[in-house]
Amino acid sequence: MPHILIAGKLHPAGLALLEAAQGVSFTHVEEISEASFQPYLEQSDAMVIRTQPMGGASIAKAAKLQIVSRHGVGYDAVDLAALNARNIPLCIVGDVNSVSVAEHSMLMILACAKQIIRSDAAVRVGPWGWRNQLEQGEVSGKHLLIIGYGRIGRHLAQMASGFGMQIAAHDPYLAKNGWPAGNVASAANLAAGLAQADFVSVHVPKADTPILGAAEIAQMKRGAIIVNTARGGIVDEAALAEALRTGHIAAAGLDVFDTEPPSPDHPLLAFDQVILTPHTAGLTREAAERMAIASVQNVLDHFAGQLDPALIVNKDALL
Secondary structure, eight states: OOEEEEESOOOHHHHHHHHHOSSOEEEEEOSOSTGGGGGGSTTOSEEEEOSSOBOHHHHHHOTTOOEEEESSSOOTTBOHHHHHHTTOOEEOOOSSSHHHHHHHHHHHHHHHHTTHHHHHHHHHTSOGGGGGGOOOOOOTTOEEEEEOOSHHHHHHHHHHHHTTOEEEEEOHHHHHHOOOSSSOEEOSSHHHHHHHOSEEEEOSOOOSSOSBOHHHHHTSOTTEEEEEOSOTTSBOHHHHHHHHHHTSEEEEEESOOSSSSOOTTOGGGGOTTEEEOSSOTTOOHHHHHHHHHHHHHHHHHHHTTOOOGGGBTTGGGOO
16 A cells, blocks of 8 residues: 655645545655654655655655655755656646736735835834825836746736736747747847846746846846746845845845745845745645645556656656
């Protein structure tokens, strides 16, 4: 009987699916840390994991491991090379939280444009007369550059178009392999897109270096706004803090950070024109239920020989 390790808090709908499944057993560890699931690795044939790391040492300890299923779509905290060496598939959920993340990105765009933290403070602590400084802006007619035009980026484009924004996207893969139908133009290159943008929202995986570093931020208009609901490290946080300090960037919305949670002395915490949320863009009630069900179903499908190959991120590396 395969034994499944659930590492991290899981929506009750996912646990109900496990309890109803025939021929499997499971252990559920709610704490989200790599240390918390160590005692259960040796007995586990499969693993459903949240956002905590799963390094090579953990994978080596799990001698019976046959599959890892991520509760989400990102997997940078999992040692993919170690899984490849063991011929273990790593799967992700499908399109279960793209609407949630896109909505959060749109929220950030609006909250930054409207200087919502300063507006709230003007009522709670004053001065009420702050309103006459006219720091709030509109999004209608403004240029939005979406970096990464996958499912989330396309949902965001649809939402932003409803607010009358002028939208372009930068996605070299799609530009080479076929641009989606619709009215969103492909930016000629990143530099050109940044130079035109009043707002930039990033929706790409983390790379070895920030996509928006000091040089890229310098290419943006003075007074532009940056939103990151993708992964920490995509935007250079030190460079962003400096651009906010000088006024080159007017505001920012961040749901993700290099280190989570950020330290109390993190420089971005000092700015009241920065909207910060605790990596919750994809954690709506609805998306949490869908992710739990999908991540568990991937494991059950694997043991039934029915796992969708499109959900296996390392399928090309497997024998």
